[in-house]
Amino acid sequence: MRKIVKKIVVYRCETCRTDYDRRSDALKCERSGVEKRAYRKGDLVRTRAQCPCGQRFAIVGFILKVTGPYAAGPESLLKARGLKPGTGHLYLYQVEACRCPKCKSWVSASYPAAHLEAGA
Numbered sequence: 001m002r003k004i005v006k007k008i009v010v011y012r013c014e015t016c017r018t019d020y021d022r023r024s025d026a027l028k029c030e031r032s033g034v035e036k037r038a039y040r041k042g043d044l045v046r047t048r049a050q051c052p053c054g055q056r057f058a059i060v061g062f063i064l065k066v067t068g069p070y071a072a073g074p075e076s077l078l079k080a081r082g083l084k085p086g087t088g089h090l091y092l093y094q095v096e097a098c099r100c101p102k103c104k105s106w107v108s109a110s111y112p113a114a115h116l117e118a119g120a
C-alpha cells in the first residue's frame with residue numbers, strides 16, 4: 001500500500017468565502033457585487049414570520065444581528081424567493097424572536113432585506 005497525498009486547488013471568493021473548483025466561477029462570484037446594507041443592528045422592522053407549525057404571521061421587531069455577505073445563489077432561486085435578481089451577495093438580518101399566535105412558540109429567523117420593511 002502506498003500513501004498518496006492529493007493536492008487540490010480551490011478558488012475562494014473573497015466576499016462570501018465560497019470555494020470553487022474553477023477560477024472563473026470564483027471571479028464571477030466576486031465580481032457579482034454586494035447588496036448595500038439596508039438595515040443595522042437595533043433597527044425596527046416588520047416582516048412576515050413562518051412558524052414551524054405552518055402559521056404565518058406579521059411581526060415587528062428589532063434587528064439583533066446582521067450576517068453575511070452570502071452568495072445569493074442562482075437567479076432562478078432569487079426569483080423563486082421573491083428577491084431582486086442582479087446582486088450576487090446578500091446580507092441576512094436576524095430579527096428578534098416573536099411569539100406564534102397559534103402554537104405560542106418563539107420564532108426567530110433571519111431575512112433578506114427584500115422581505116423586510118422599516119417598522120413604525
Ligand SMILES: [Zn+2]
Pocket residue numbers: 013014015016017018029030070071089
Ligand atoms: Zn462570493
Ligand SMILES: [Zn+2]
Pocket residue numbers: 051052053054055100101102103104105
Ligand atoms: Zn406556531
